[in-house]
Amino acid sequence: MEPGTLQLPVIDMSKSRTQRDEMSQSLIDALENVGFLAIDNIEGLDFDILLRSCKWFFNQPYDKKKCLLRKQWNPENTNMFRGYFPVIEGEPSRKEGFEFGPVYPTIDSNTTRASWIYEENVWPEEDGKLPFKSELTKAFDIMHNTAMEILRLTARGIGIDENAFIGLFDDKPLTTFRMIHYPTWESTPPEVCLLEDGKVITTPEHTDTGFMTLLTTFGYSGLEVMTADGRWAAVAPRSNSLVMNIGDVFSRMLGGRFRATRHRVVDIGEDRFSFPFFLEPSFDADIGVNFLTKFTGSGPKHVPELYGPWVFHQYKYVKKHFEYRVLPDV
Numbered sequence: 067m068e069p070g071t072l073q074l075p076v077i078d079m080s081k082s083r084t085q086r087d088e089m090s091q092s093l094i095d096a097l098e099n100v101g102f103l104a105i106d107n108i109e110g111l112d113f114d115i116l117l118r119s120c121k122w123f124f125n126q127p128y129d130k131k132k133c134l135l136r137k138q139w140n141p142e143n144t145n146m147f148r149g150y151f152p153v154i155e156g157e158p159s160r161k162e163g164f165e166f167g168p169v170y171p172t173i174d175s176n177t178t179r180a181s182w183i184y185e186e187n188v189w190p191e192e193d194g195k196l197p198f199k200s201e202l203t204k205a206f207d208i209m210h211n212t213a214m215e216i217l218r219l220t221a222r223g224i225g226i227d228e229n230a231f232i233g234l235f236d237d238k239p240l241t242t243f244r245m246i247h248y249p250t251w252e253s254t255p256p257e258v259c260l261l262e263d264g265k266v267i268t269t270p271e272h273t274d275t276g277f278m279t280l281l282t283t284f285g286y287s288g289l290e291v292m293t294a295d296g297r298w299a300a301v302a303p304r305s306n307s308l309v310m311n312i313g314d315v316f317s318r319m320l321g322g323r324f325r326a327t328r329h330r331v332v333d334i335g336e337d338r339f340s341f342p343f344f345l346e347p348s349f350d351a352d353i354g355v356n357f358l359t360k361f362t363g364s365g366p367k368h369v370p371e372l373y374g375p376w377v378f379h380q381y382k383y384v385k386k387h388f389e390y391r392v393l394p395d396v
């Protein structure tokens with residue numbers, strides 16, 4: 067194995083009923099140390115369909131994708147948050163994406179000031195080759211249920227009520243499922259995309275902002291994580307498996323006990339597809355809670371803070387991701 071390659075700790079979901087304690091322990095070890103792990107054997111998740119969906123969607127003529135562009139890039143459209151975002155040349159984050167989220171029949175008045183956050187999904191017109199919407203909607207539910215089971219095991223592992231975390235996702239979670247295409251370069255990459263060692267960046271280093279990420283990489287290389295000693299390591303690709311990591315919010319709500327690990331994506335010289343599922347609490351969730359204090363009675367005290375305003379401030383003003391910088395203020 068080439069130096070700097072990281073084999074992630076593996077969690078086998080098929081054992082979640084029979085080996086709960088061992089799995090809980092492995093999860094905690096991984097989250098306290100590497101902050102990234104591989105999740106195998108997710109029942110019903112069809113990686114092949116997901117990859118075909120990515121290729122089908124990004125291969126659509128630009129005119130078709132344009133109908134799904136966020137309003138900022140196509141004033142004829144009404145979607146501001148969900149839908150398609152294009153490659154912006156010159157940005158160090160060089161990708162196009164399609165995003166959708168859960169659908170809620172009613173939105174109550176305390177979220178109206180940010181109703182665009184809960185806007186309806188937009189979907190491409192299908193051509194009969196692939197049941198795009200129904201397959202992705204099905205995969206969304208599998209991802210959500212997998213995330214809930216992982217969170218139950220995680221809570222068990224730290225010795226608190228198994229349901230300690232999942233209540234945050236009972237009421238209208240803001241979760242986003244995002245398919246990504248990193249296209250190949252047609253010209254020499256600009257300076258802003260080059261790393262010291264000559265590698266080309268396609269997603270600059272960052273921590274994920276939300277609660278937890280379940281990432282499908284389809285066996286592509288390119289994902290790198292920062293290890294505890296501050297060095298970059300390439301995540302060894304693994305087929306039919308998810309890469310899991312936690313985001314800033316989960317780390318914060320456990321007082322930093324789990325690591326929100328920095329990671330980035332480097333160019334692999336060919337088209338790359340990935341499909342992260344960003345599990346997020348609801349707009350109104352109180353992220354000022356410290357779970358350890360709540361369940362053990364000791365730890366930092368509670369300072370209430372709403373997830374929605376916090377996260378959109380992070381995206382727009384702190385992390386300044388190009389695809390979020392253009393959103394209205396919340």
Ligand SMILES: O=C(O)CCC(=O)C(=O)O
Binds near residue numbers: 330340
């Ligand atoms: O494309 C990938 O493999 C990872 C992307 C990522 O880290 C992100 O979108 O937050």
Ligand SMILES: [Fe+2]
Binds near residue numbers: 272273274329
């Ligand atoms: Fe990420």
